[in-house]
Each structure stands twice: as structure tokens, then as C-alpha cells.
Amino acid sequence: MKEQRGALFLFVTPAFLVMFFVALTPFIIAIFLSLTNFNIIYKSQLHFVGLENYISIFTDRRALNAFKNTGIFVGVGVAIEFIIALPMSYIFYSTFKKKTSRSLIMAIIAFPMMVPRVTSGLLWKYMYNPFFGLINHLRSFIGLQPFAFLSDPATALISIIFVDIWQWAPFMILILLSALESLPEEPFEAATIDRANEFQKFWYLAVPMLRPIFFVALIFRMIDALRTFDTIYVMTSGGPGIATETVDIFAYLMGIAQGGRISYASAVSVIMLVITVIISNIITKYLYREDITT
């Protein structure tokens, strides 16, 4: 028993020390900084300003715009991904029954989401190009004029959301497909004997049985979508104007690239952190309804 004690200490400590010092300490520093007037360019006397940074966020229209854009990006993107993924996962499930073809299909679906976000962002920027991008080529086949999707504030954000959908709807399909695999087959067989068609089996059997996993898929995807930086940065860097500026881009520009206002950027990111913690608390509660040792 004594040996186990020592082993426990030896096994757990290094990993958690690293996480504590590299991941948790910055959190605490971020909260501390958000209460000061720290600026990396104009070095003035460091002093506490209380909640001033937080209050000014609510009067800063650019900051509010960033929160609004993040909300649209996550809300619209994740919703559409879910609407695509739900029927698609059932189509894959009912069409490809063999184990080998199933694993091949899953790999085919999984590959696009393993493309670096930098690469997929640039690729789509190239495809959206008004002069020689593939999308405008395709549009010209049906007689439409070329259109600069990323230069028009009205279409820039939705064009980026489309990239997110392209890359991450496969994620939801993968989760739902593996959930479908783990369902018992008997209800589906019974329904087939009762002459239910595929749509009925999907709507009255698969959807209700999958409902618990919906939540997990949606929340994991939301948390990932909340921190999309690379894609947006390489595609528009927040432009045109501030049309595609999400919270992460805004905080980066404020804190490092443009203003050096680290304390203000920290306040913005602390709010982001609070939002994420709320969402991740929901998910951990949900996941732990099942016994963790299974």
C-alpha cells in the first residue's frame, strides 16, 4: 500500500504540475491583468483600475460587434452543421453496413477536418477569388457575374461560416454515425418487418434514440467553433472593416497586433472564458451522468 502511495504521487504529479503552471497560471494572470491598466507598448505605472476594462467593453461598439459576430458564427454554423449531419449520418449508416466499407467511409469523412485550419482557410480564400476562384467559375457556368464574397461586408461572415460548415459538419456526422453504430439493431429489424420505410425508421427510431448524444455533439462543436481563429485570420483578418471580427480576432488585435492593450484584451478573453466554462460545465455534468469507469 505504501508503494502505491508513492507511485500515485509519482504518476500524477508531473502531468498536473505542467498543466497547472502552463495552463492554469495564465488563467489567473489573465484575470489579474484584466483588472489593471497594463499596456505592452505605452508602459505607464501599473495600477489597479477595478472593473473599468469590463465596463468599457459594454460601451465599445467594436467589442460588442465582435461578440455579435462570434454569436452568429457559432449559432448559425453549428445549427446548419447539425441539420446536415443528422440525415447524412443515417444515410451512411443505412447504406454502408459492412464493417470494412464503414471504416473506409469514416476515414473519408474524417479527412477534411484534419486539414490544418490555415490551409483550409487559404484554400477557400482562393476558391472565393472573384477573378479566378473555382466558385466564381462555377457561377459563370449558370450565367452569374463574378462576386467578391470576402470583400463585401454583407457576405464575408456567411462565406466564412460556410467554410466552417464544410470542414466541421463531418465532425458531427462522425459522432452521430458512431453513436448509431452503438445502438441495438433489434428495433430497426422489427421496424423493417413491420414495413416501416427508411424515413420512418430515421424519424421515429434513430432520432429519439440518438437524442442523448445530440447534446454532446452540439456542445463539443460549439466550444471548438467559439475559438476559431486560424481560419478567419488567414481569410479576412477580421475585415472588411470589422465585418468578420470575432472575439478571438478582436482580442488578438487589441492585445498584440494593434494596440498593445493587454489588460483590455484580457478582460475580453476572461468573458470568453466564463462563457466557455459555463458551456463546458454543462457538458461535464452531462457526461458524468454515466459512470466514468465504464
Next chain:
Amino acid sequence: MRREKRLLMIIISIFYFVILYLPIYWLFITAFKKRIDIVTTYPKFFFRPTLANFEWIFSFSQVTDSIINSIIITVGSVVLALILGSCAAYAISRFRFKGREGLRNWTLTVRMMPPIAVVLPMYIIWTKLNLYDTYLSLIVTYLAISLPLVIWLMVGFFNQIPIEIEESAQIDGCGVYKTFLFITLPNAMPGIIVSAILSFIFIWNDMFFAFVLSSIRSTFPVVITSMATTGLEVRWGEMAAMGVLSVIPSFVFAVFARNFLIRGFQGLYTGK
């Protein structure tokens, strides 16, 4: 009737795969196109392939250096994350101690933290420690970020190994460490491969942390970004060539280790 339905389903699936892979196909052929075949009024599907784009990008020491940096940083942090992570996961899975569930819970929270909230203080910390822009700082940063992922996955794998194997080893006189090293770890090999693949892809693909925390020792995605966002015009052929290089690891995993990969995604998001 059933056959027609199946055919319809297959057509829908193929349609989806076309949408999914048309951009990737376009990336690959652009990488082998001359500039004159890229800037065209009509899309060119047939052209004389060239390696000029790859020659151009490899003529920059910045690019070759960043690929080497990426490999060093990724391999370094993956190896460390596997060692530290599987030890911690083993303890969480096997030892009964106070706060055990809390630890695993907390691990998940670290995985979900928004990078922007930690990257600014990290920047200050590494600068103050005089470690800004070193391999060490990036490896440790990526280690901390991929540890939760490895721990989360490995706990799931260890839990599936029957404890009786270990008990019989201990009856035969194996200590805790020997049991872990020679009995449990070999049995958890699939889990280690899965964790290695997923954390490799995650670190290799990430641009954000290296973007803020490095300038000379930057990784490949950072260099792609800086070459694409500076200058008046973007050299699309060359960018596509870099894009092709950047997806090689994922492509290799998807082709040669797809079952591990899929097992990993499942483990990551269902906690089993």
C-alpha cells in the same frame, strides 16, 4: 424498390463526397499548376503539371526551417505528453484516491479553455523567463495543451483492461511500477497509438499558439500564414504547394491508421 432506394442513398452520399473533396482536389491540382494555368477566366482541369511551386517554396530557408521546427516541436511535445499523460491516466484509472473524479473533470476543463485567454499571459511569462521563441517554450506549451487529450483518452483505454491481469502479475511478485511498465502499457498499446495520432495532428495543425509565442522558431502553419498575408498579391500556386505539404501527416494517418483515428475521435467525444 429497395434497390432503387439504396441507389438514391448512394447518389446522395457521392454528392456529399464531391462537395467535401472538390476543394481538396482543387488544392492538389493547383499545387502542380503553373501560374498561367491558375489565373484563368475558365477553370483548367487539364494542364501540364510542374514542380516549380515546390521548388520555389523550398528555395526559402524560412520554409524548410519551419518544417523542421514543426517536426521537432510536434514530436517533442507528443512524446512528453504520452509519457506524462499515460502515467497520470493510469493513476486516475487504477488508484482510489480523494478527488479522483475531480481530476479527470478538471482535465476536460483545461481542454476546453479558450486559447486567447491564456496566450497573452503565456507571452508575458515566456518573455520574462527569457524563453520566448525557443523550442522549450513551445514544446512545454503544446505539452500542456495536449496533456488533457492524452489523459482523457488513456483513462478510457486503461479502464477497458481487466484489472485481473494486473492482480495476477502482482501475485507473481511484480511491483506497481513493473506491472504498469510490462503488463498494462503493452496492453494499452492501441490507446497510445490513438493518443499519439490525435495529439500529433492537433499540434501539427495549430497555428495560434506558435503564431503568438514565436518569431524565428515558428512552425509551418505560421509561415504559411505570414507568406499568405504579407505582400500585395498572393502566390496561389506556391500557397497550394505548402498546403499540400501541410496535410501530408493527416493524409498518412487517414490512409494507414484509419481505424485508430476513428477510435480516437470516438474516445475523445464520448469519454469511452
